[in-house]
Amino acid sequence: MTDTPGEPLPRQRRHTLFFLEVIREFSPVFLDTEVDMTRVLAHRAAALESTGVRYATTAYVLRAAGRVLAAHPDANAAIRGGVGRPRIARYPFVNGKLALDRTLDGRRVVLGSVVPDLHTAELPAVQAHLDRVRDGDPDRLEDFEGIRKLHRLPWPEGRRTFRQAAGSLALRPHLTGTFSVSSLGHRAVDSFHSVGGTTTTFGVGRILDRPVARGGEITVAPVLRLSLAFDHRAIDGAEAADVLTEVKEALESV
Structure with missing residues (x-):
C-alpha cells in the first residue's frame, strides 16, 4: 500500500498552527459555572428598543471580565518560560481578545481581535468594536x-x-490581549474549554x-454555561475561582 500524498496546509491556517505551537508552554486548568442571564437579556432587550443596538453576549462578558481582572493583577498578567527562568509581566490595563469566525482570503479561519482598555470601556464602545470587526472585510x-x-x-x-512576537511580554497584551474570550454559543454548544494564549x-x-432555584422554589431561567481556562504557572485555582465567580456575579447584576 502506498501513502496518500496529501497536500500542503492552506497558508490561511498558518497563524493557527504557529499559535498552537506557542501555547504548548501553557499549563491549563479548567473551571466552569452557570450564569443566570435574566438581567443581561432584559438589558439587551431594553437597549435594542431604546437605541436600536443589539449587544452581543460576548460584549457583556468582555466588559464584566475587564472590570474583574483589573482587581486581580496576578490574573491580568502574562508569563514567559517554563520551570527554568520564567518571567511574568503584570499590566496596568486590561485588553480582551475575542476569537472570531471569519473568512479570510476565501477560507474560513479563526481571527482574534483585541478590545482595548476594558477596565474602563463601557458597553457601547465594546459593541462598536465588535460590530466593526465582524461586519468589516478581513x-x-x-x-x-x-x-x-x-x-x-x-x-x-x-x-x-510569530514566535518572536508571542515571546515579547511588551507586545503580547496588544497582540493577544491580557485575557481571551471565545464563544460557540451561536450553535448547539452548551460549554467548552479553550486556551486563548492568555493567563485566563x-x-x-x-x-x-x-x-434554577430561587427563593426556595424551582423556576426556569435563561442560563449560560461559562468556562474559564487558567494558566497554572501564573495563578492558582483559588484566585481563578474568585475571578470566575466575580464575572458570574457581574453578569447576574447587570
Missing part, C-alpha cells in the same frame, strides 16, 4: 494586516516572526432555558 481591515503579512512570508520566516480564557456557550 481582507481589508487594518486589524488583521499582521496576519495577512504573516501568511505571505515563507513558512520558516513566518514561524520565527473564558469560554461562552449558548444561553438555554434551564431549571
